[in-house]
Amino acid sequence: SVVIGVDVGTTTSRSIVWNHQGEPIGRASIDSSILHQSEGVVVCDPLLLFENTVKVIRESITDAEVSVFDVRSLGLATFRSSFTMWDRKTGETLCPMILWMDKRSDADCDDKTNSVKSVALRFACSILYKITKKPLFLTASKYKFSSITSTLKVKHIFNNSERIRELYYSGDLMFGTADTWLLWKLTGQNVYCTDYSNASSTGLYDPYALEWSYIVYLLGSGLARNDRMPPLNLYPEVRDTAGDFGYCDESLFGYRIPINAIVGDQQASSFGQCCFYKGDVCLTLGTGGFIKICTGNEALASTHNAYPVVGWKIGDEVILYANTSYDLA
Secondary structure, eight states: OEEEEEEEOSSEEEEEEEOTTSOEEEEEEEEOOEEEEETTEEEEOHHHHHHHHHHHHHHHHHHHTOOGGGEEEEEEEEOSSOEEEEETTTOOBSSOEEOTTOOTTHHHHHHHHTSHHHHHHHHHHHHHHHHHOOHHHHHHHTOOOOTTSSHHHHHHHHHTOHHHHHHHHHTOEEEEEHHHHHHHHHTTSOOOEEEHHHHHTSSSEETTTTEEOHHHHHHHOOSSGGGOOOOGGGSOEEEOSBSOOOBOOHHHHSSOOBEEEEEEHHHHHHHHTTOOSTTOEEEEESSEEEEEEEOTTSOOOOSSSOEEEEEEEETTEEEEEEEEEEEOO
């Protein structure tokens, strides 16, 4: 029996087949097609991303010289803080995959960071932190909107498409990060969810309460009707990082391969480097530079723009990191 690990990165998608001894016996990779449509706009084609994912899985099985019926499980790691939207009924994508490097929300991030609401929140939380020393208030006292996260890019797409809003009100709008989109497609449009690591990397999720953040919704929304954050019920169900994510549709590989893990690529790298314990640090250099400091079971922030994200949740265990990132592209 074998298992498959799939890594869908910003520039490359790859699949590796591992045998029972933990040895890689087959692999395949393909370059991703990033589209720079104009200055500050960085997107890719969601359908091509899915097609490339299926292709590398098939080719890695062939390279391993095993039968698809020998595959016991598949795990999926994807680039983070990127998203698309699509029609639940038709499966039609309504916008490209907006990547984490996209900078079109820079001005809005500055405006919202310097808004009266945000300034007041940071001031109040700085006082509360001095009194209580609770990490939640330290994080809130340093909170700034960033274009690396999905936060205000989601608002931009939602407010600038009448069709997207109509589909939301009819209950047919679906939102997903790369993992959610690929999972929905791999399972034949049957499973719609994400995991804690990917949810917390969007900037839309509260790593303290472990729920989609109403505070971010309030801070990101203005008074004008076309300056509102999407309602929180747009976002998908959040599941444990390791668990039941359904099965690949039989039409893709000739067999219903079980999907048992979904994780953000940076959290996956930390797990792979055994960055399990409080104080462990993982540095990853690629399209971006990422520093992840393990904070154990506690969500912690810093005064130097490191924000708490969930590393993974497996059963009752939640491991968190203080995360900071830089675009090196």
